[in-house]
Amino acid sequence: MKKERPNPTMLSLGGEEIFSQLSWFKRDRVETANVMVVGCGALGNEVLKNLALFGVEHLVLVDFDTVEPSNLTRSILFREADAADRRAKVVVAAERLREINPAIEVLPLVGDICHEVGLGLLRRMQVVVGCVDNRWARYCLNRLCMRAGIPWVDGGIDGLEGTARVFVPGKNCYACNLGPEALKELSYRLSCSDVIRRNEQAGRVPTTPVIASIIGAVEAQETIKLLHPDEVARGELTSLCGRMFYYEGQHLGTRVVEFAGYDEECPVHERWDPIETMDITTQWRVGEVWQRLSERFEDPTVEIPLRDYRFVDDLVLREDDRHIPVMRPDYAVERFVEEDARLRYLPFQALYQHEIDCLDRNFPYPELTLAQVGIPAWEVLSVRTAHGMHYVELADEDRYAERLSQNREG
Numbered sequence: 001m002k003k004e005r006p007n008p009t010m011l012s013l014g015g016e017e018i019f020s021q022l023s024w025f026k027r028d029r030v031e032t033a034n035v036m037v038v039g040c041g042a043l044g045n046e047v048l049k050n051l052a053l054f055g056v057e058h059l060v061l062v063d064f065d066t067v068e069p070s071n072l073t074r075s076i077l078f079r080e081a082d083a084a085d086r087r088a089k090v091v092v093a094a095e096r097l098r099e100i101n102p103a104i105e106v107l108p109l110v111g112d113i114c115h116e117v118g119l120g121l122l123r124r125m126q127v128v129v130g131c132v133d134n135r136w137a138r139y140c141l142n143r144l145c146m147r148a149g150i151p152w153v154d155g156g157i158d159g160l161e162g163t164a165r166v167f168v169p170g171k172n173c174y175a176c177n178l179g180p181e182a183l184k185e186l187s188y189r190l191s192c193s194d195v196i197r198r199n200e201q202a203g204r205v206p207t208t209p210v211i212a213s214i215i216g217a218v219e220a221q222e223t224i225k226l227l228h229p230d231e232v233a234r235g236e237l238t239s240l241c242g243r244m245f246y247y248e249g250q251h252l253g254t255r256v257v258e259f260a261g262y263d264e265e266c267p268v269h270e271r272w273d274p275i276e277t278m279d280i281t282t283q284w285r286v287g288e289v290w291q292r293l294s295e296r297f298e299d300p301t302v303e304i305p306l307r308d309y310r311f312v313d314d315l316v317l318r319e320d321d322r323h324i325p326v327m328r329p330d331y332a333v334e335r336f337v338e339e340d341a342r343l344r345y346l347p348f349q350a351l352y353q354h355e356i357d358c359l360d361r362n363f364p365y366p367e368l369t370l371a372q373v374g375i376p377a378w379e380v381l382s383v384r385t386a387h388g389m390h391y392v393e394l395a396d397e398d399r400y401a402e403r404l405s406q407n408r409e410g
């Protein structure tokens with residue numbers, strides 16, 4: 001359905017476009033761009049507000065949280081009733097953004113960026129904006145953006161301090177700039193430990209609305225610049241890419257420092273290209289998918305390695321070697337344990353999980369669907385064949401592309 005632009009004061013004043021005095025500003029580019037914002041907390045709210053005011057009209061929002069009373073002091077898009085009803089942040093934010101600019105198309109996704117957003121969707125973005133509060137989410141976001149070749153903007157806030165950075169695949173990388181302590185923490189998350197990984201919740205950092213506005217504003221500004229690559233190349237705009245913006249509010253200091261580490265050996269830089277599309281959906285069974293791919297690549301040894309997680313079929317009690325069927329991805333095991341009264345209070349060491357890291361012809365559960373083994377809609381599968389890696393995009397079964405571009409015709 002085509003929407004008219006019923007709010008003329010938003011993007012034009014007295015018939016004149018507000019941003020037309022900015023020589024570099026390309027309204028078409030901003031209006032038609034797809035921008036994903038990951039995290040709808042204090043920072044996410046500020047970023048979204050600014051992007052909406054700037055005229056960005058195609059937004060994908062990703063967050064798994066609901067609105068809580070504590071969010072209300074620093075989240076312009078949320079109201080008391082949203083917290084009382086425990087509504088999903090992305091759904092509330094989508095509604096409020098449409099109030100700001102009714103021309104906006106928002107695709108709200110309740111989920112975790114690390115495992116629940118398909119690369120097919122992410123790779124159709126021009127920019128991804130990270131508004132997350134922990135290293136693991138940044139690491140995952142960076143990895144996805146590297147695979148897709150999409151630039152991303154990162155913001156972080158803590159007390160009265162905050163930072164903003166811009167990462168462009170081929171130029172700089174979040175993972176390459178991590179210090180030893182951060183790498184140690186991440187290597188724990190990435191290790192193939194047979195112990196159930198506790199999902200160490202990021203500690204609640206104290207946040208003020210002001211620091212969120214400052215860092216969120218810089219993130220939004222850098223996002224708009226990334227939508228103007230020609231203007232950046234000509235020097236009309238200077239991107240933060242390769243540097244870090246730092247703001248300290250208590251004694252008032254700002255700095256922009258070099259942040260350009262890029263190690264050619266870093267395993268995260270793997271670009272998934274070319275990507276071919278197939279009609280497979282996540283409702284297909286693993287056995288059918290495997291069959292289809294082995295025909296397509298004419299290779300009976302074809303394998304789909306699970307790159308970012310493992311499939312857990314059993315939890316095993318060390319004491320008596322009893323097996324408890326789990327049948328879900330490892331990132332969902334913690335909840336499984338929490339919800340099971342027998343398991344919840346067991347000490348950590350009492351259990352180990354039996355994991356599978358590849359969907360191949362020996363996968364013991366070929367009747368499970370891709371969704372059941374943890375593969376999100378519109379994902380890109382990495383497929384190992386005798387003649388190298390191939391990348392296969394699943395069908396857009398939820399019609400995300402359509403929902404993103406509804407507004408573009410006409």
Ligand SMILES: [Zn+2]
Pocket residue numbers: 173174175176177262263266267268269
């Ligand atoms: Zn790297």
